[in-house]
Amino acid sequence: MTASAIDLPQGTLDLLILRTLALGPEHGWAISERIHQVSSKVLQVHQGSLYPALHRLERRGWISSKWGTSDNNRRAKYYELTKTGRKQLETEKSEWKKLAAAVAQVLETA
């Protein structure tokens, strides 16, 4: 709940989750913390949208989950990128870059 946090545009949350998981299996809290850290505390993912997104991605087969033990010995559900998820990440990344470039271009020139 940082004051400078902004809402994520539709669809970008999936991309961020996939990107975060590309580094290795993580549980939900760590994913949201990581996005928060890496975005220099601009992006805050509420768990109210994080978990539905995780379950949606799992249903699509892009990530898989299993129960494991966290650093302080508690049971936690870890999510991991699947092969299709990795491919999907590449597609979404390139599409996002195209979109961002296009939007930037419009903003610069129009």
Next chain:
Amino acid sequence: MLFDVLIRLRSLFRRKQVEHELDDELRFHFDKHVAKLVAHGTPHNEALRQSRLAFGTPDSIKEEHRDARGTQLVETLAQDVRYALRVLAKSPGFTAVAILTLALGIGANTAIFSVVNSILLRPLPYPDAARIVTTDGNESMPDLDDIRAQAESFDAVGSRSMQRLDYTGGREPMEVFVIAGDAGMYQVLGARPELGRMIGAQDDTFGAAPVVVLSHAFWMSQFGGDPGAVGKQINLSGNLYTIVGVMVPDFWLPQHHADAYSTLRIVYPIEAKERGVHVLTAFMHLKPGVILDQAQAEMSAIDASLAKAHPDHDAGVHRKLVPLLDSIVGDTRAVVLIFFGAVGLVLLIACVNFANLLLARAASRQREIAIRSALGASSSRLVAQMLTESVLLSLAGGTAGVALAYVGLRGLLALAPRDLPRLSTIAIDGRVLVFTVGLSLFTGVLFGLLPAWSATRSSAGDTLKEVGRTIAGSLASLRLRRLLVVSETALALVPLVGAGLLIRSFVGLASVPPGFRPDKILTMSLSLPASHYKDLPEQVRFRTQLLDSLNAMPSVQAAMISELPLGGDQIDHEAAIEGRPIIPGKNPSVQTRTVLGDYFDIMGILLLQGRTFSADDRTDSPEVVVVNQAFVRKLFPTQNPIGARLGWALENPIKWKTIVGVVGDVKHFGLDQPDAAAAYGLYTQSDEDWKRWMTLTIRSPRDPSSLARDVEQRIWAIDSALPPTDILSMNAVVSETLSPHRFNLILLGIFSIVALLLAAVGIYGVIAYSVTQRTHEIGVRVAVGAQPRDIIELVLGESGRLVAVGTLIGLAGAFALTRFMSSMLFGVTAHDPLTFAAVAALLAGVALLASYVPARRALRVDPMIALRHE
């Protein structure tokens, strides 16, 4: 994609576990969040508060998760079902009436559909049964051999006849039913042995060693299922047969129970050679690619060539090929379909009542519906909820209906005439259950949709403001309910008229004079085995000895006849009259019946002219015959038949018999059929040594069962190896011929009574509801001086108009439909005005009675209370 389905399924079926995991996951997240805040120096309590604020309510989170899991639709449905069950359980009266109504309709349909399914739809239990055809008449072995040799359309031709043989290997002599066919029949029908081997072509030749295949049931009852039975010999009517096999238990032949299987060339070698002995039912298997029309064309050509080659026997014969199933089902198809139509009407009435109940209920639930819609339920969501309720009810009704059908079917089968084709196969099977489930769902959706739609249409605001209490919304639904009364009346009238016509037919049929007096007559059949009674003198000696012995009993008069009236048997000959030309194939056909003793006297058959047989008509005296009225009408319309001489056209030389008397016609073929021209001869003067059967007719005031035992003893005193069969009173024989009519009547009667009751209940419901709705109006009327009479007239007038319209429509419908049941009627036309009028009066009476009860209630309306209610 596969993931998707698996995860959805897991969410659905392991719902608890999935929810639990979600809880764990969210709690972990929450704790981590709190721990982070604490680590940054927030006090623990404050950290908890902030975290809870950030998280929102746990339930709304979970709701979003469920959406993400993709089980929303099914979970909504489950929720609807739970809600519906709760609502229905809260009003057990409504639920019970609705389920019972549907159970009656669906149960009747399930029972009759299982009959339709078993008789008309299910294929016969033969390989490639659809390509098996038969002919429309009885065939002789030589004709069939010629057909087999000449026809290109068939890849196999077979035939069978049923012969009764005596079996003396058991405890008492008994009659066994032996299928005497040919090897082709076993091939066409795909007969397989359970044990040993089948009858093959090598057995089916004249002079082959006699072999027999036992039925499974006979093998079990007589040999205790001993495999060693194969290879043994059994004695059938004095001949030894080697048992070569046992038939599989489920082998079935149309119309006939069978104890054993052999071939006609073994069982009756003499008859099998005769082109004139037509005792065989043919089975032909069409070659692949040959259609019925082609085969028929070829058959007709063969008929023509046979007629040329054997004019004595085959002139004028035109065989019609009929698919085997059609020939077995025959006229029953129309009857079964009529019943199916009748129960369809019953179901419609039940459905109308069901819709009516739902409408009334929706009206009383308007506030609930309005509140739900005000709280944000979409109207499609409300319709779905109400549909869930009606479908649940209809499925429950269907389940109860299947139970009802199961019980009803047992009663129905107990009542069914024994010659109903495929009777033993009638059962509730998978296809019937699919039909019932489909019917229930269809009923629930279709008849639930209307009330659901009409309930959600009224505006929530109006209902909540109590404006809709009397006026607009309910007026439309009242109009709908009146329409229901009209349609129920019309629907109930049709089966009622049908039942009325059947009652008139049955009464007419039962009061037909049979031409004989059936009271106090005991009948029993005997057949003399060829092995011991091959020649006529032995047969005559047995017959006279038996009659002498029976007539010596006090207060007993006994005679015998070869073919008992209404007994189902007949034999006819081509007749020749002395002095008239004989034309092969064109000679008149005459029934021959052979008697001994005072047959006409004992049966009470009227002598109209001349004399009956006397003691002077002996084996060595000139042959005489007695003819019936139908014979006189056909052959001597203008002349006196007494003294004329009759013979059989195929005899060479013809032995002429003098006509000495004319007796009245008897109903020989059925109470609804006229007698055919017939000639009675004497067993003592007969030269037909193959006619070894007889039915005793014994008139006595004694108790039939003790009489039957005494008669058996006297039979066994002469020949201990003879089994008497078909021991029945003559009244029972007559009654048996009425049994299909009785069956039709009872069945349609039950359906129409159910229809009438359902319609009465429906009418009662609508009128009662309308009285409740008009309480205020009635109160005002009473307040301004209306008399009880006026109020009764008001209520009855309303229902009277509706019933009158319904009756008119129903009469028109019945007029259009009853002609399909002409074949089931006797002595009454399908448009019998008396029946139509009586049924209309009955229905109107019941309908008025059903509305009289609520009318009485209207009388009790207290104007003060009714008015204050405003």
